[in-house]
Amino acid sequence: MRKMKKxxxxxxxxxxxxxxxxxxxxxxxxxxKGEHGTYEILDTRLIKDNGALREEFAKxxxxxxxxxxxxxxxxPIDAVELDMVIENETDVELxxxxxxxxxxxxxxxxxxxxxxxxxxxVKPEVTLEITVEATIEEAKIDSIYLRxxxxxxxxxxxxxxxxxxxxxxxxxxxxxxxTSDKPLIINVQANKDSWEFSYPNxxxxxxxxxxxxxxEKVYFKLLPxxxxxxxxxxxxxxxxxxxPDNANEFWLEFDEKNANEAGGIFYGRCAEHxxxxxxxxxxxxxxxxxxxxxxxxxx
Numbered sequence: 001m002r003k004m005k006k007x008x009x010x011x012x013x014x015x016x017x018x019x020x021x022x023x024x025x026x027x028x029x030x031x032x033k034g035e036h037g038t039y040e041i042l043d044t045r046l047i048k049d050n051g052a053l054r055e056e057f058a059k060x061x062x063x064x065x066x067x068x069x070x071x072x073x074x075x076p077i078d079a080v081e082l083d084m085v086i087e088n089e090t091d092v093e094l095x096x097x098x099x100x101x102x103x104x105x106x107x108x109x110x111x112x113x114x115x116x117x118x119x120x121x122v123k124p125e126v127t128l129e130i131t132v133e134a135t136i137e138e139a140k141i142d143s144i145y146l147r148x149x150x151x152x153x154x155x156x157x158x159x160x161x162x163x164x165x166x167x168x169x170x171x172x173x174x175x176x177x178x179t180s181d182k183p184l185i186i187n188v189q190a191n192k193d194s195w196e197f198s199y200p201n202x203x204x205x206x207x208x209x210x211x212x213x214x215x216e217k218v219y220f221k222l223l224p225x226x227x228x229x230x231x232x233x234x235x236x237x238x239x240x241x242x243x244p245d246n247a248n249e250f251w252l253e254f255d256e257k258n259a260n261e262a263g264g265i266f267y268g269r270c271a272e273h274x275x276x277x278x279x280x281x282x283x284x285x286x287x288x289x290x291x292x293x294x295x296x297x298x299x
Contacts, residue, residue: 045063194279
């Protein structure tokens with residue numbers, strides 16, 4: 001009888017142990033699937049001595065690869081705030097820390113706006129890298145958690161990323177983490193019977209001739225236009241419509257293999273207005289593109 005009781009006690013302890021393990025959070029996992037996207041934590045940094053905060057505060061940054069898994073166009077920063085929460089854990093309560101939505105002081109340049117990808121509208125199934133951050137008390141770094149939100153909007157059980165002080169890269173504001181290399185930005189203006197491409201800060205404007213580098217993201221800003229044209233490069237991406245009251249912002253990547261097979265020449269067109277609105281697209285390696293920039297500026 002005594003032996004049977006010992007067996008029952010051991011079995012009970014084993015069941016409790018298994019239940020506890022099954023309910024344990026995925027602490028320090030780098031990936032998470034939420035209601036509004038999937039997230040992969042690529043890097044975590046602490047930004048100090050930026051001159052804008054009191055000395056006891058710092059900025060904690062997460063570099064995240066985000067994929068929009070919904071059926072709607074959405075801003076990644078909104079998806080992050082709906083799916084995740086930053087919290088400071090103490091012995092008595094959980095204190096939520098808001099994400100900082102403002103990344104740059106003063107007026108932003110076009111380049112800064114595109115670097116700050118979290119604020120761009122992203123189509124379903126599109127993946128891009130973003131940076132989110134929070135202002136925290138430096139002394140409380142070791143009690144910061146990045147967690148999923150549950151259905152009630154509170155911290156959930158499916159994902160937990162604890163910030164460990166010894167694992168952080170501590171950098172100055174000038175070494176702030178970028179989401180990608182310096183991007184190429186091209187403004188696109190749809191005229192009545194032509195396309196105008198301008199390269200900001202490079203003093204280059206072309207008509208019906210678009211030159212881009214291969215194997216990197218090229219950011220386009222489709223400017224407002226009174227002409228209802230549709231920007232489309234069939235071999236690379238879907239069409240985007242011009243609108244009279246706002247700009248469309250998006251990016252495309254020109255694959256080197258496809259560019260070689262096409263002799264470096266793609267074609268673009270207005271999807272609604274036929275061949276009279278075609279334009280030429282030349283995709284070349286970055287070194288050749290830089291040379292083209294210099295030669296075109298000197299003409």
